[in-house]
Every structure is written in C-alpha cells, then in structure tokens.
Amino acid sequence: MRIASRAFPLLIAALALGYPWLVPNYYLVYAGALTVMYAAMATSWNLLGGFTGYVSLGHSAFFGLGAYGTGLLVTRLDVPWAVALPVSAALVTALAAGVGVAAVRVRGASFVIVSIALVSMTNLVAQGWRSLTGGSSGLQVPSPFPGLHRGQTHMAFFYLFLALLALALLTWWYVSRSRFGAGLLAIREDEDKAESLGVPTAAYKVTAFALSALFVALAGGLYALWFGSLDPIFVFSILIGSNMVLMSLLGGVRHLYGPLLGALIVAPAGEYFLIALGETQIHLTATGLVLILVVLFMPDGILARFTRRRAGPSIPDRSAGERLHEVTP
Template sequence: MLNASRYLKIGAIVLLAVAVLAFPSVAPNPYILSAGVLVLYYAALSTSWNFVGGFTGYISLGHGALAGLGAYGTGLLVAKGGLPPFLALFAGAAAVAALAVPIGFAALRVRGASFVIVSIALVLILLLVFQSWASVTGGSRGLVVPRPFDLTRPEHHRVFYYLFAGLVTVALLAWWLIDRSRFGLGLKSIREDEDKAEALGTATFAYKLIVFVVSAGFTALAGGLYALWFGDLDPVFQFSILTGSYLVLMALLGGVRQLFGPVAGAIIVGVALEYFKVEYGDTPLHLVATGLLLALVVLFMPDGILPAIGDLLKRFDRTKRSSIREVSAAELREQRLAEAKGAAR
C-alpha cells in the first residue's frame, strides 16, 4: 500500500504537469509567457547538466559553452546552410555530441578543481573563437536566425513553450531511466568513490565519457531550440561563465540527486532573475542575490530543497507512527491492569 509521502510525490508531479500545461492560457501578456519559455530553457539546461553533476559529482561550469555550440550550430545550419529548422536542430545537437567525445577525452582525465578550471577554459576559448570568426559567426554583431514559424509573437512563444516543455520531459525520462539502470549504478559509484569503483572493475572513464556525451546532446538541443525561439545570437551571452554558474546553482538549490531537483531550482532562480531584471534593469543586484542564495543553500540545505522537504515529511511520518504506537502501548497497559485487578478480586 502506498504511504503518505508517495501519494504526496505523485500529487506534486500531477500538479506540476497541470501547472506547466495551463501556464500559456493564464499568462497575462506575451512578456510573462516569454519569461515562462526562458524558465523552461533553464530547466532543460539544468536537467542536462545534472546527467554529469548529479550522477558523477563532477561540477562543470562549461555547459554554457555546449549550449552556445548547439545554438550556433543550429543557427548557422539554418541561416547559412539552408537546412529546415528542426533538421538543423537535431543535426547541430548530433555534431555537438560528436565534438563532446574529444572534449571529454581531454577534460575527464582530471578531477575536482582541475576539472572546473578545464570547463571554464572551454567557455573562454569558444568565446574568443566565435567573437573573432566574424565572417562565419557574425562576431560581436551577432547572428540572426530565421523564425521557423510564421506566427504572431504570442503564438510564437506559446509553440516554443510547449517544445521546451517536451524537451524537459524527455530529458527527465532519460535521467530517470539511467538512475534505475546498471549504468546509473556505476555512475553513482564514481560519485561516491571513483578510485574504489575503478578498483572493483568499473570502467570509470568510459562511464564518464558516455554520460558526458549524453549530457552534451541534451544541452545542445536546448541551445538550438533557444536559437530558433529567440532568433538572435550573441557570443558574449551564449558563451558566458554566468550561464554555467546558474546551472550549478539551480541544480544545487533543487537537489542534484533528485529527478526534479534541477527543475525546481530552475523555476526559483529563473523567476528571481527575471524579477531582478524587470525591477532593477542592468544593475548587478541579480548577481548579489544569486551569490547570497548559493551561500544559503550551501550553509542550510547542502542537499537541496527537495531532499530537505523529503526529510521533513519523513520526520513527520515517523512522529505520527510513533504516537500511534505509544497510544497502543498505553491501551495495552490499561488492559493488563484491568485484568490484574479482576484476577485479584
């Protein structure tokens, strides 16, 4: 029989799905709808990041670069290659996944802080390349990507909102399947103790490389979908270290070992970023708020919000069961006392 916490989880998932599907119908204006698209974009990126960060424990700040590659790959194939938009989307993602193989061979041979530095270097190198190669990428002028649909602005946002929601769903399903597979068990053994896992016969490097390529493919799909939605690519924005930092914050905030952890973090951080941009413009207050939020998470909820809520529910459930046992014991004592009095009489 399902316990209360299981019912709560299923109910929360159903409510989240209903809220996501209904949001375009209740959004008061096109800007709010576009903010919803952006939040789902962050959710797709953070879930893609969690294939590496959640399973192996490797903290990558370079996933923004993979999203930028996916965006520019899709944009260039549409704008200069003449491919149909969604064929270009999947072709660009496949190219990024293929490129992730040599990148992974180089980056995954180091661990800890060294891996973080290598991932930052990837972002900076690609930023310089795409800014300097103006004849192909447009350089600092940017790259304009033709819209795939001839729709009004609100309808354009609505269509891409559901496309991003579909991508997040597929990424979550893939993460869930890996989490319950033997392959996922090997990845989690790397996260807990990589040296011990390797000593026990796990092909740690192969496991890391495979999941890195899977993560790169999903990240590139999110970046390419963003290019088709937004239609204007700037290398400074696409290859920003801040993007990778946001992804890490979102995953840590929600819980890296949780299926819906990155999604919860993306909703909180994405909404907060949009609020600060609207209220305070281009001031750096959103960076201050992001730093404070990260500090609070590390100090008070190191495992994330969803695990903290789960622990609270378990504690409440234990208290409830304990109180029932205590009442039963009291009743039993009263019954025995009555029996003893009856025997004495």
Template sequence: MYAAMATSWNLLGGFTGYVSLGHSAFFGLGAYGTGLLVTRLDVPWAVALPVSALLVTVFAVGVGVAAVRVRGASFVIVSIALVSMMNLVVQGWRSLTGGSTGLQVPSPFPGLHRGQTHMVFFYLFLVLLGLALLSWWYVSRSRFGAGLRAIREDEDKAESLGVPTGAYKVAAFALSALFVALAGGLYALWFGSLDPIFMFSILIGSYMVLMSLLGGVRHVYGPLLGALIVAPAGEYFLIALGETQVHLAATGVLLILVVLFMPEGILSRLTRGRGGPSIPEESAGQRLEGAAR
C-alpha cells in the same frame, strides 16, 4: 528552458559529482550550429536542430575524454576554459559567425505573431524538459547510473572493482551536452538573435549549477524546482539592481548561501526517508557492489 538545461546538467553533476561551470559552451554551440545550418546551408530547422545537437555531442565526447582526466577544482577550471575558448573562436570567426555583432536566425514560424511564437516554443521546451527528466529517471535506475554513483562516492575504489570509470564519465558528459545543445538550438530559433557574449557566458553555466543545487541534485525534480525559483529571482535582481555587475554579485551570493547552508537541496530535505523519484540512498559499499555487478 532553464529547467531543461539544469536537469541536463544534473545528468553529469548529480550522478558523478563533477561540477561543470562550462556547460554554456554546449548551449552556445548548439545555438550557433542550428543557426548556421539554417542561415548558411538553408537546412530546415527541424533537421538543423537535431543535426547540430549530434555534432555538439560528438564534440563533447572529444572534450570529455580530456576533461574527465582531472578532478575537483581542476575540472571546474577546464570547463571554464572551454567556454572562454569557444567565445573567442566564435567572435574571431566573423566570416562564418558574424563575430561580435552576432548572428540573425529567421523565425521558423513567420506566419505567427509574437505571442503565438512564444507559446509554440514554450511547448517545445516543455517536451525537451520531459525528455531530460525521463532520461534522468532511466539512468538513476540503470547499471550505468549505479556506476556513476560509485564514481561520485569513491572513484578509485569503483575503478578497482571493474567499473569503467573513464567511459562512464565521458558518456554522462556527452549525454548532458546533448540536451543542453538542444536547448541552445531551440533558443536560437526562438530568440532569433545570437550574441556570443551571452551565448558563451559563465553565468548560464552558474545558473544550471545553482538551480540543481537549490532544488536537490539527488532528486529528479530538483533542478526543475530550482529553476522555478532562481529564474524569477534572477529577473528580479536584474530589475531591482539594474543592468550592472551588482545583480551578478547577488546571484553569486545566492549560490554561496545554497552551498553553505543547503548543499543537499530543498527536495532532498523534504523527501528524506519518504522514497520518491530520486537517486536511491545507499551506502558507498552498496553503490560500488551494484556498479561492479
């Protein structure tokens, strides 16, 4: 699940350089959307999942139009504000969402025991991860990807050369939100109990960023590698340090260390000069010319 979400986040952060800590908003909305369609409207889970994700994607387009107008730290603040706002809405709308008590979603596989259910969802998340990886690889080889890389290198110059920077950023924002919402919907069906404090937690968004940075945002498998390291590390911190704010601080320290000493990630160092399924290493001028073409 975390590998799929980190790869999805990287569709925005890795290509454009826009760092969003608020992607947990789309995770939570995807989960609650799927849960509400199943519990309130009796929609089959196989229909509720994609419908919820598409609705979240439409919402992300609207948010993206406003959010991508700002850059740098301002964009980070806007993304955090989105999570906080969604958390307040879900907790306040008790008649629909259950408020702070959460929402109970029935299992889509009531005939399976717990272990079998875990395996089914493992493979469902694996399929989602495969789709996210395939999308990342396709974007990295497309004209759209070239435009996103141009935005990351020099957005003003890219726009002056004719790259539709606003439309490209919104498209990347929405595509990223789509896969994160699908992960949230699968989580709702798998876990069955939704807590708004967890579903709309900045920590989830921070995990996506940390996993992508640690593995390498320029490599298709970077977020996957980061997830394989950070997720077990987070569980270890939780067990070793207890359910206190200390384990959250440990995760924050890990993020700071990665940003300071390994900003390009593990795979970027290991595959430097060897090729592979990564964002092509070009000069800024080549990126801008390719995007303009």
C-alpha cells in the same frame, strides 16, 4: 503516500500544459518559456553533476555551440530548422565526447577550471571567426514560425522547451534506475575503488558528459530559433553554466525534480531583479552570493531538507560498497 507521489507528476504536467492559457499576458508566457528552458538545462547538467559529483561551470559552451550550430545550418546551408536542430545537437554531443576524454582525466577544482576554459575558448572563437559567426555583431536566425506574432511564438517555444524538459526528466529517471547510473554513483562515492573493481570509470564519465551536453545543445538550438539573434557574449557566458549549477544545488541534485524546483525559483527571481534593477550587474552578484550560501548551508538542496526525499523519484542513500556491488559481477 504512494498515491500522492504518483499524482504529483500528473498535477505538475497539467499545470505546465495549461500555463500559457492561464496567465494574463504574453510576457508571463515568455518568462515561463525561459524558466522551462533553464529547468531542462539544469536537469541535463544534473546527469553529470548529480550522478558523478563532477561540477562543470562550462556547460554554457554546449549551449552556445548548439545555438550557433543550429543557426549556421539554417542561415548558411538552408537546412530546415527541424533537421538543423538535431543535427547540430548530435555534432555538439560528438564534440563533447571528444572534449570529455581529456576533461574527465582531472578531478575536483582542476575539472572546474577546465570547464571554464572551454567556455572562454568557444567564446573567443565565436567572436573571432567573423566571416562565419558574425563575430561580436552576432548571428541573425530566421523564425521557424513566420506566420505567428511574437506572443504566439513564445507559446510555441514554451511547449517545445516543455517537451525537452520531459525528455530530460525521463532520461534522468531511467539512468537513476540503470546499471549505468549505479556505476556513475559508484564513481561519485569512491572513484578509485570503483575503478579497481572493474567499473569502466573513464567510459562512464565521458558518456555522462556527452549525454548531459546533448540536452543543453538542444536547448541552445531552440533558443537560437526562438530569439533569432545570437550574441556570443551571452550564449557563451559562464553565467548560464552557473545558473545550471545553482538551480540543481538549490533544488537538490539527488532528486529527479530538484533542478526543476531550483529553476522555478531562480529563473523568475532573475527576471524580477532584471526588471527591478535594470541593466546592472547587481543581479549577477546576487546569483553568485546565493550560490555560495546554498553550497555552505544547504548542499543537499531544498527537497532533501524539507521533504526527506518523499516528493518523487530520487537517488537513494547507500554506501559505496553497495553501489559497487550493483555494477560489478
């Protein structure tokens, strides 16, 4: 079992690295890049939702801000894309920390409402500030690889998103084994008790909120460079945040590979229905329906139900008291 658990990540990595060369056409490379992008974002969302239990539907705000931040630095200030990407993500992370100070003061449904409001506000700003963002007409971002044709560009961004996914997975794995991660889990199990015993719950939640936003902003910046055309209605859509939640819940928020598994199911399914049904709203309705079904009948996700958490690193089940013991003297 130990050999299998160690070989599994290597097998997945080998398949991922070889994927663009194994598929028969560039459309499947594009679909693969889109899936890996969502896997990275769902894993990033899980740094907040999986550890603290705070469900944010507003992470698409950080995706859109990362996209527009990168695009504006490249187009307005002529900053090289390799510099604009991390600078934009750092600015979004700082903003997320500031927002988090206010957002994490509320819990449950109130936190969900605040996260949705954040998406709405950023969307309105992006559409209303026409002189800077282009408004509803969008923003055109030049390709960082002008010498490549579209198919080769898909391949380049597939590997860039794959690197981002690897970094997000490594961060999740490290947090799950750290004192900080134990504090976040104590918050999820019993926040009031954790705070009464000296755990800095507010600081921990803000840090998790900002760390989660960092990777989502990086994904947004890469998306801007990849597609080259930003539509504020899409990049600030609550659907993007809902997909992160759905993928994480479907695969399993307690497991390292849970959001990845969810992305491997939801993203290709979304592409299939988009092609089969055309530009309709039916696939959006299906997404909402699947999210409801997952929450009602499989809240712990696929991996928790069918593998009994033996397919890779996961958050072990322990009581709130045991988690508090890990983070208090």
